Amino acid sequence: MKDKLDKLGARLQTKEIRIPVDLTVGILFFLLGGVVLLIMPQQVAISERDVVNGRAFPRLLMVLMMFCCALLVGKEIYKIAKKQPLEYKTVNLLVEIKALIILAILIISYLLAKWTDLFVVGAVFCALAFLIYFRCKKPSYYVITVGMAVGIWAAFRFLLNVRF
Template sequence: MQEKKLDQIASRLKEKQFTIPTDLVGAILFFALGAFLFLIMPEQVSVSESDVVNGRVFPRLLFLLMMICSLILIIQNVSKLLRKEPVQTYTFHLLTEIKALLILGILIMTYLICKVTDLFVLGAVFCAVSFLLYFRCRKKSYYVITLGLAVLIWAAFCFGLNVKF
């Protein structure tokens, strides 16, 4: 029952896709990043008023250049859109992106488990089981072999080679 539901969701998500103008979105993001960094620069770098050239000059010029170039790219892309000229786009397939986010989530959770518990073996077991579930493995022998190997490899490194994770 659970797998049928997952397959139905996947078939609906497979049809969903959206296209974004990459140059325009990238330019807007970099302009916002440049403006943010430009604004927080005085708090991050302390200077003395007696210096002619201080530690803020180069970063501020760099952020200003970043904002100017982004603004030029924004103007170019908006003018192309207004003139109905083609712009560079990328099509996101929602199912593919969600699968990638799930894999990223598994990897981040594996790292956090290892970091919080200080036991690499727990992270390895979580990662192995998560990927077996992600790929819908039904054979119990896969789980037994994978978990056994994860623990065996950890024990070999931890006790045999004295490697501390």
């Protein structure tokens, strides 16, 4: 199992994706600005009597954001036209998969705590899951970490009076 994982890891480590940063940011946030402007009438109620209503400030922000995005995209298009190199960010597939695993641990810990309405259940799962993620083989680490997880819950529950 360990060897299989190591082989898979070594294979994934070589796989990389290059993202043209400014172009991606420009397009993504331009779209976000457009969507916010589109949904604003449904999401922000206003009174007709207001001189400056609740939509004025978010609208100003989105216009500024879209203007900045247009600048970024324009700059990148100019670079492409002039055959100048773009700024890229390299994303490693192995790193992203590991990040997704960590994120999954966080989400499962949260769901366990919520569904059982016992924070300590989520906390103990979180402690064990991370030790397994780090491939820890020392039993003392398991004892210490689980003990501390229960300790933190107890401190919040009984000292700070947080009921969970």
